[in-house]
Amino acid sequence: MRPDVQAFFDPATSTVSYIVADPATRMAAIVDPVLDFESKTGKLSTRSADALLTAVEARGLTLAYVLETHAHADHLSAADYIRGQTGAKIVIGARIVEVQKTFVPVFESDVVADGSVFDVLMSEGDTLPLGELSIGALHTPGHTPACLTYLIGDAAFVGDTIFMPDYGTARADFPGGDARTLFRSIHKLLALPSETRIFVGHDYLPEGRLDYRWETTIAEERAHNIHVRDGATEDAFVAMRSARDATLPAPTLILPSLQVNIRAGALPAPTPAGSVFLRLPITITE
Numbered sequence: 001m002r003p004d005v006q007a008f009f010d011p012a013t014s015t016v017s018y019i020v021a022d023p024a025t026r027m028a029a030i031v032d033p034v035l036d037f038e039s040k041t042g043k044l045s046t047r048s049a050d051a052l053l054t055a056v057e058a059r060g061l062t063l064a065y066v067l068e069t070h071a072h073a074d075h076l077s078a079a080d081y082i083r084g085q086t087g088a089k090i091v092i093g094a095r096i097v098e099v100q101k102t103f104v105p106v107f108e109s110d111v112v113a114d115g116s117v118f119d120v121l122m123s124e125g126d127t128l129p130l131g132e133l134s135i136g137a138l139h140t141p142g143h144t145p146a147c148l149t150y151l152i153g154d155a156a157f158v159g160d161t162i163f164m165p166d167y168g169t170a171r172a173d174f175p176g177g178d179a180r181t182l183f184r185s186i187h188k189l190l191a192l193p194s195e196t197r198i199f200v201g202h203d204y205l206p207e208g209r210l211d212y213r214w215e216t217t218i219a220e221e222r223a224h225n226i227h228v229r230d231g232a233t234e235d236a237f238v239a240m241r242s243a244r245d246a247t248l249p250a251p252t253l254i255l256p257s258l259q260v261n262i263r264a265g266a267l268p269a270p271t272p273a274g275s276v277f278l279r280l281p282i283t284i285t286e
Contacts (some may be wrong), residue, residue: 001133001153005199006055007214010034010048013075013253014202016214017082019052020152021061025131028061030088031150031157032069032201033078039253042278044267049078053085056095064130065120069091069159069201070147071099073174073258074251077265089119090264091128093139095146096121100262102175107259107279110268117264122148140189143183145172149189156218159201162186164213165220166206168227171245179241183234190228194219255280 006019010025013034021028030052036045056063058103063086066079070093079090092115100113115121124139136151140161150157160170161182172179189198197220203212222230227237251257256278260267270276 003130003133003153003155005087005155005197005215007078007199008048008052009203009212009214010036010075012036014212015072015075016199016201016202016203017048017052018199019055019059019159020130020155020157021063022131022133023057026059026061027131027133028056028059028063029065029067029091029130029135029152030056030082031067031199032061032064032072032159033082033265035076035078035260036080037076039251039256046075046078046081048234049081052078053082056086064134065089065128066090067135067137067150067157068118068261068264069094069150069157069161070144070256071103071261072160073261074202075253076257076260080263080265083119084265091120091122091135092118092264093137093148094121094123094144095139095141096262098145098176102264103258106281109259109262111263117262117266126170133234138188140185141176142172142179142185143177144174145176147185149181151192154193154195155197155199156189156192157199157201158189162189162198162221162225162228163200164203164206164216165229166209166226168225169241170202171248173248178250179238179245181232182241183228183237185230190222192218194222 004021018031122137128135138149173183
């Protein structure tokens with residue numbers, strides 16, 4: 001079956017969020033929603049999330065889930081805000097617990113590292129109902145340990161596991177990431193039917209392309225992906241990915257993003273004076 005998919009592109013973080021709906025019953029899920037955060041001023045708004053909710057209402061959809069493909073390091077998640085507005089359940093991969101255990105000490109966070117701030121933890125093979133459709137989970141680690149691909153009808157929402165064919169693949173140097181694991185996860189994806197629609201989590205303009213894109217197919221990835229097309233070897237990929245990752249700076253929003261996203265997008269509790277603070281761990285180097 002073919003779900004309806006509506007994409008929303010956030011130019012500030014190059015993130016693509018999606019509304020995916022069962023056309024028969026109008027049941028829907030949102031994938032990877034974004035909070036608008038200005039790091040230089042600390043200003044935060046729900047503009048992008050509200051655009052998703054406005055579209056849900058305008059289309060007469062019933063929102064059942066917010067699907068997080070992983071704990072993002074490049075944007076703050078709007079999952080908790082949307083949960084508060086709609087009652088939708090927040091879904092993420094079960095290995096988010098490992099990510100929490102890594103980063104709770106970094107931020108001295110009050111989060112309990114057991115996944116309980118999320119509503120549903122999915123492992124490979126698990127399913128959830130979405131009207132006459134179902135949401136299947138494919139564990140695709142490598143970018144992070146907890147990355148999930150959500151399979152809904154003929155569509156796969158892959159997060160940061162693979163990008164548009166002319167951009168390639170995501171970095172694998174975050175804690176718990178691994179290039180060899182990423183290659184093997186991608187090949188799980190490439191074994192899906194060739195007509196499967198792939199919806200990526202980001203698009204960054206490669207040289208020579210002027211328009212943002214976020215939908216491709218398994219057939220197009222196998223034929224044209226610059227990093228993992230048919231014939232690419234695991235060792236060559238690991239060498240390429242490792243060398244490239246060594247040159248990449250940390251994402252601009254990694255510190256605010258991770259401490260919020262391991263909380264399912266919730267902000268820390270306000271102080272008695274009503275202020276909300278995020279932490280900035282300092283590493284002193286010689």
